[in-house]
Amino acid sequence: MTTQAQRAEMNLAGRSAGWRIVARKEFADHVSSARFMVLLLVLGAAAIVPLYFASDTIRSVASQVTDTREAFLALFLVSPSSVPIPNVFNFVGIVAPLLGVAFAFDAINSERTDGTLPRLLSQPIYRDDVVNGKFAAGLAAITLVLLAVVGVISGFGIVRLGIVPSADEVVRLLAWLVLTVLWVSLWLAFGLLLSVAIRRAATAALVGFGVWLLVAIFGQLIISLVAGILAPVANAGSLEEALSLTALSAAIARILPLTLYQEASAVLLNPTVTTVSTPTTVGQWQQWQQQAQGQLLSFDQSALLVWPHIVALVALTAISFAAAYVMFMRQEVRA
Amino acid sequence: MGAPIRTRALTKRYGDLVAVDVLDLEVRSGEIFGLLGQNGAGKTTTILMLLGLTEPSGGTARVVGFDPARRPLQVKRHVGYLPDAVGFYGDLTGRDNLRYTGRLNGLARDEIEAKIDHVLEQVGLSSRADTPTDTYSRGMLQRLGIADALIKDPDVLILDEPTTSIDPIGVVEILDLLRSLRRDRGMTILLSSHLLGQVQSVCDRVGIFAAGRLIGIGTVAELAERFGDGAAHIEVTFARDQDTEGAPDARASLAAIEHVSTVEQDAATSSWHVSVRPIDQSGAVREAILRAAVEQGLRLTSLRVLEPSLDDIYRTAVAGMSVASVTTEVGA
């Protein structure tokens, strides 16, 4: 009779602990894995090299700006003028999906091929503990990588360029980090979905990287082609028409989650950006010009501006994760 | 507590294929039960349903007092399971793999370490505990799998093909381990196998599976009686030099013993094959043979009971079943 009560107690304890035990093991695997080291090195180098080339530009920006408030964030915004390398947030926007897929494409299918899945699922944990734990571990590992990269960049700015961040800049940087972690989560959830749906890890990796290529490189090309056909801003007769066509092409571009992330990043990191779209057209350019004369946006205002973007990214992540989750629940344990 | 494993009309269908067909099975507390059947008979499917790893299409199961379909965690907490193609994380050592299982079972840190040493000792893997499991042989992985199932100190142990990749001496060790677990810990053990001869010595009872149906259940002797020829078989060998002139004598004296139904000489080994009917008189007949040998001065060199082979039983049982199903089809 006492065992009944004890069991109930163990039950409660066991319920919350399952995913954490899985996450702990997976995280330990991640940080000791070759892929973690490789990604850390590649990203570290990728962060340092553009900074090195951009440091002259940043220095001149810092000296021009009387109010040096945004000088620190320039580290993340300015792209080098001497070499064609994207700035940090564009770069992270393109590389983060790769990180997400790399840490999740073999999460479930490798357990299957290694024959560890029946053993794992015969332990007293719920099936969702496995998915949740693996997701959490991947997220923790990637957050670690991102923190390292941001740390390197900030350290470079503080030590080499002598730029000290203001409180507002730190808040903006942290908000951007959260946005970036969310951006990575989307791809992690997508990678997890692939690892559940595709039995062979190599195939899942190929599909994942294929989709990444499509989104990161051809995506914008295709979207701008589509936008050019559906909303030919150049043919606009009036300013009003041009503005509405611009709005349409921006909406088309937002089909790509990458656009969502890049627009939101630009707003969060740069207090002078007062609209979510980059001023590539006459109307927006004028608007931007007018507003640029005025006040810088406070962090609250910037955050309000990108709120819909964040909601959209959260929704996409939730959909991917739920799909992975439901599919895994329904699968046979046997391969 | 009732039977630790009990199923009622348990059924599993994969589309049109009926993998397990209305199974009623009961495994008693503290017994070693063998689930025997050919490839595809439905052994693994049954085991997966018992653990709540596969949803039954119909019927119910009860394992350690819980329904595995509804309360899988309760079942998994008390049941150790060795999957048929067991695998481990190759870059982790055997010890690390077991530690992970221990944690997943919510064991305390020092409890886990003590337990790991103990179970590794039990399966004879202590010397390789700290090498990555990538370097293990198939049989070593299987031993580690048994250790893994024992970490949680289960009340019920379910082993799917525990002896398939293990060498003959290893099989004897593993079966001895199972016996001692049953004896010292009172563990209930369900094991599946298609190597009938290999596990018959350890099983208190066996269930014979064919095409998802249990076609026979009982002790080996009971099954032998039901599906065999209803006779016990004894092999008797006398010293060589007596064969020529003593042969007729030997045949006569063996045939004279009560309950002996037939006596035949094996041409190759020149030993005698004695059938005993009814089957339970085997002991009395063996005694009588010894007495006769002494009284008549026959130099007995060996006397052994030929275990009724489950392979034979299995063959007749399956043959009987297909005949039965043919007749029902004709009848319908």
Ligand SMILES: Nc1ncnc2c1ncn2[C@@H]1O[C@H](COP(=O)(O)OP(=O)(O)OP(=O)(O)O)[C@@H](O)[C@H]1O
């Ligand atoms: N996921 C599945 N989908 C469809 N059919 C399946 C599935 N899993 C098993 N089966 C079928 O169910 C039947 C029973 O399979 P099971 O694995 O239980 O047999 P078994 O007795 O364990 O055989 P073995 O000795 O080869 O391990 C087989 O005919 C098999 O083809």
Ligand SMILES: [Mg+2]
């Ligand atoms: Mg099987």
